[in-house]
Amino acid sequence: MKNSKNEWCKDYDACPLEDFLINIDGYASSRSKLPWMTYEDWSFKAALASASDVIVSGGKPIALSYSVGATDENVLKSVSLGIGKASEYLKSIVLKGDSNKSINDSWIDVVFIGKMENKKYVKRSGAKKGDYLIQIGYLGYGSLAQKLLENKININEIDKNILNKTITPDFQINAYIPIYKYATSSSDNSDGWMSTLYNISESSRVKILLDSIEIDPLLNNYIHEEEALYSWEDYNFAATVSEENLDYFLEECSNLNIRCFVVGKIDEGYGVYYNNKKVNNFGWLW
Incomplete structure (x- = not known):
């Protein structure tokens, strides 16, 4: 996907769009939920992970949306609690949530939006000798x-x-x-x-x-x-x-x-x- 300046986003942790930085991260629980984690912990950390790319690119995290595939209703409730906890921790609002029924493995995708100051952002490229x-x-x-x-x-x-x-x-x-x-x-x-x-x-x-x-x-x-x-x-x-x-x-x-x-x-x-x-x-x- 290209950003608003028609550049590839491969050198970005989060992509700039107008005054905002946008990132998405997704996880399958079988590959990312540690054995000692609850599903609330898992979704909380998934939100942090997505916000992390925004922050390191120079954006203030302000809002998130998420989509979850849950194997049962208890998982869905726990994931929602974790997202709510993350939004408070990050002082960001939840714009929208989407729920799906997953058969074998719960999953989550989190989109995070950050606000840039004066459209200033930082990429992975730009380091120079002497830095x-x-x-x-x-x-x-x-x-x-x-x-x-x-x-x-x-x-x-x-x-x-x-x-x-x-x-x-x-x-x-x-x-x-x-x-x-x-x-x-x-x-x-x-x-x-x-x-x-x-x-x-x-x-x-x-x-x-x-x-x-x-x-x-x-x-x-x-x-x-x-x-x-x-x-x-x-x-x-x-x-x-x-x-x-x-x-x-x-x-x-x-x-x-x-x-x-x-x-x-x-x-x-x-x-x-x-x-x-x-x-x-x-x-x-x-």
């Missing part, structure tokens, strides 16, 4: 979920507050403000941190030199840095910022209580390097 790489929000929740799925960690040993992070991650709603004001490129972390960084590397045709990884301190006993490289569905953000705007970006983060970390730099070339070693592009598989 700084910013990690917005913590990493590690997807890696924790992966370990739980693979029975590498006993779920009964995990504090409930930590487990809930796999449902409601370190979501930085107001990050759209420093992003639209100062970022040269950006992408959200849905399929994995390396996949996110490669989105920028490939679209901007640059090399990313990653120096550090910021993991939620609550996860220090469970997740190592190398594991967090591929952590998925954390819905944190990667942004690049020019040297001249770096202090302004970080000051905006501080004023808005947004967790922002300088974790690397942009150079000429291609690929992502962590501690001077190239890291493969690898994302969410299960």
Whole structure:
């Protein structure tokens, strides 16, 4: 699909249309609902996922619509509750909902609409040599979920507050403000941190030199840095910022209580390097 400027949207996390940014995400429960999630949790996170693309593109989330295929009425009710909870959390209205009967597997599609300021938005392309790489929000929740799925960690040993992070991650709603004001490129972390960084590397045709990884301190006993490289569905953000705007970006983060970390730099070339070693592009598989 093409946007209003007749450009392909492949380099966008969310597509611009007039004064708005629009995104859609869809999920089958058999491939996305974690075993410890309720259907309310599942639909809540699906809404966050769709809003994430809008925010990282520089848009303020304002409204959503959704369509759900439910296997029974209880699932439908739970999904509706999750969407309502997400709309409150994101301070966005629900425009319309659509319900369908699904035979074997429940599914959901969520469209999110964001408002642009002065029609300013950010794509995955735009990073240049000398820019700084910013990690917005913590990493590690997807890696924790992966370990739980693979029975590498006993779920009964995990504090409930930590487990809930796999449902409601370190979501930085107001990050759209420093992003639209100062970022040269950006992408959200849905399929994995390396996949996110490669989105920028490939679209901007640059090399990313990653120096550090910021993991939620609550996860220090469970997740190592190398594991967090591929952590998925954390819905944190990667942004690049020019040297001249770096202090302004970080000051905006501080004023808005947004967790922002300088974790690397942009150079000429291609690929992502962590501690001077190239890291493969690898994302969410299960």
